[in-house]
Amino acid sequence: MTLVDAATRVRDNAHAPYSGFRVGAAVRTASGRIFVGCNVENAASPEGTCAETGAIAAMVAAGETEVAEVAVVADAKVPITPCGGCRQRLAEFGGAGVPVVMATLKGARVTMTLGELLPLAFDASHRARG
Ligand code: THU
Secondary structure, three states: OOHHHHHHHHHOOOEOOOOOOOEEEEEEEOOOOEEEEEOEOOOOHHHOEOHHHHHHHHHHHOOOOOEEEEEEEEOOOOOOOOOHHHHHHHHHHOOOOOEEEEEEOOOOEEEEEHHHHOOOOOOHHHHOOO
């Protein structure tokens, strides 16, 4: 199964009764395993989580921490990009060269690297005291 297929499939399980906007995400790790996530909204809106966040949580819970590729799928006119917070979460586990494939249900695709999506990402090195 391709990464986009995995993201498309898990999107069906999204809990998005408030926005009606279902999103699926999948990450492939350096070891080749695939982890998926969907958006999980909440009546208390700020408590909802993005699909990418769910996929990252599943990956870390399984003991993996190295993202090699990402796919995000939504039923939108144009491929959607991960939100700012999810770009930062992805950058925690993937380098600037990691490809992020953004796809629509109708098959439109855009691929960008994490570095393009989040230039000058804040990382652990920035935590060094001056
Ligand atoms: N959403 C994601 O899950 N991933 C994205 O990349 C962008 C937005 C979700 C959050 C919310 O549940 C819904 O899409 C509408 O914003």
